[in-house]
Each structure stands twice: as structure tokens, then as C-alpha cells.
Amino acid sequence: MSDITVRALTEADWELFRSVRLRALEESPEAFVAQHADEEQQPKEFWTERIARSQRLLAEADGQPVGIASVGSVEDQPDAAQLFGLWVEPSRRGSGVATALVRAGAETAAAQGRHHLLYWVGTDNGRAVAFASGFGFRPTADRRPMRVVSEADGEEEIAMDLPLAERFGNAPRA
Ligand SMILES: CC(C)(COP(=O)(O)OP(=O)(O)OC[C@H]1O[C@@H](n2cnc3c(N)ncnc32)[C@H](O)[C@@H]1OP(=O)(O)O)[C@@H](O)C(=O)NCCC(=O)NCCS
Numbered sequence: 601m602s603d604i605t606v607r608a609l610t611e612a613d614w615e616l617f618r619s620v621r622l623r624a625l626e627e628s629p630e631a632f633v634a635q636h637a638d639e640e641q642q643p644k645e646f647w648t649e650r651i652a653r654s655q656r657l658l659a660e661a662d663g664q665p666v667g668i669a670s671v672g673s674v675e676d677q678p679d680a681a682q683l684f685g686l687w688v689e690p691s692r693r694g695s696g697v698a699t700a701l702v703r704a705g706a707e708t709a710a711a712q713g714r715h716h717l718l719y720w721v722g723t724d725n726g727r728a729v730a731f732a733s734g735f736g737f738r739p740t741a742d743r744r745p746m747r748v749v750s751e752a753d754g755e756e757e758i759a760m761d762l763p764l765a766e767r768f769g770n771a772p773r774a
Pocket of ligand 1: 686688689
């Protein structure tokens with residue numbers, strides 16, 4: 601299996617970000633709130649502003665994009681960051697891409713001084729929940745309605761929490 605590298609995208613990478621993001625929305629519409637048809641029409645400024653708003657992490661193998669994730673801040677929770685928009689190219693699933701992306705995301709959050717990495721995931725998204733549990737995220741009591749437009753009413757997302765102290769060296773203040 602080829603080596604996987606993860607790098608943070610900059611505004612100059614907006615076309616690459618756009619193409620991977622649109623591929624994710626097209627391939628896994630049930631996993632994301634946003635819709636491919638809406639984002640496909642957006643101008644360059646939409647993508648450059650979006651890259652700047654959060655840390656965008658791109659996984660590559662042999663110079664080709666194989667996965668993406670984002671890390672952003674959490675309203676009213678300065679000690680936490682959140683992971684979102686996680687997606688791995690289907691042919692690469694089960695090969696460590698998600699682990700490499702989330703490790704980079706946790707390192708990013710720890711370097712920002714955060715103590716927790718939160719991840720909101722659909723309770724029906726078995727593979728994503730299994731991945732997050734295997735990585736070390738713990739389920740919390742927080743739930744919210746799933747915001748995916750095409751899903752039937754009643755589906756939920758659960759907040760999973762990764763404490764950054766143990767593996768990523770950022771312990772909460774006493
Ligand atoms: C979620 C996602 C990023 C995980 O990446 P991945 O490469 O598939 O993850 P892995 O294969 O490393 O881990 C998945 C785990 O689920 C298990 N699994 C595989 N298929 C499964 C299924 N259908 N149901 C439940 N668990 C499953 C695997 O055995 C593995 O568990 P393990 O680590 O204990 O062996 C990827 O599946 C994906 O891009 N999905 C579509 C987009 C998405 O749902 N994103 C999350 C919402 S933001």
C-alpha cells in the first residue's frame with residue numbers, strides 16, 4: 601500500500617479542495633448536510649473563504665487525493681475543536697486514510713491549545729461511528745437531529761469526544 605501523507609490546504613489549493621469536496625458530496629450524500637448541486641455552482645470566493653474558515657486537511661497517496669477532513673472551532677467552547685467533513689475515497693477505505701486524517705486533525709487541535717476534539721456523527725452511520733470509537737473517541741450524552749436534508753425525520757447525530765491529553769499531549773488545566 602502506498603504511503604499516505606496529510607497536508608493543510610491553503611487558499612491557493614481552492615480548486616483541489618473544491619473537486620475533493622464535490623466528489624465527497626456526490627459519493628456520500630447521506631453523510632453531509634450540504635448538497636452537491638448547491639456547492640457545484642459556487643464561485644471561487646466561496647471556496648477560498650471556506651478554506652480560510654477552518655483547517656482543511658487533505659490526504660494524498662501517490663500524489664492523488666484520497667480523503668479530506670476539516671477542523672474548526674466550537675461556539676462557546678474555547679477548549680474544544682471539532683472535526684467535520686470527514687470523507688475517504690471508497691477504494692481507499694479500511695487502509696488507514698481516516699486514521700491519518702484524524703490524527704493530523706487531533707494534532708492541529710492540540711497545537712491550537714484545545715483539550716477536546718468533538719465529532720458529530722449520524723447514529724446510523726455505523727462505519728463512521730465504528731471508526732471514531734476505534735480511534736479513541738468516546739460517546740457523549742449530546743444528541744441533535746440529523747440535519748441531512750434527504751434523511752427521514754427522526755434520525756440523530758451523536759457528539760463523540762476525543763480527549764487530547766493522552767495521545768496528543770494537551771491536558772486540561774487543573
Ligand atoms: C467514515 C469514513 C471516513 C471512515 O473511513 P474508513 O477508511 O472507512 O475507516 P476504517 O475502515 O479505518 O474504519 C471503519 C471501521 O468500521 C468497521 N466497518 C466497516 N464497515 C462497516 C459497516 N458497514 N458498519 C459498521 N462498521 C463497519 C471497520 O471494520 C472498521 O472498524 P475497526 O477499526 O474496528 O476495524 C469512511 O467510511 C467514509 O468516508 N464514509 C463516507 C463519508 C462519511 O460517512 N463520513 C462521516 C460523516 S462526516
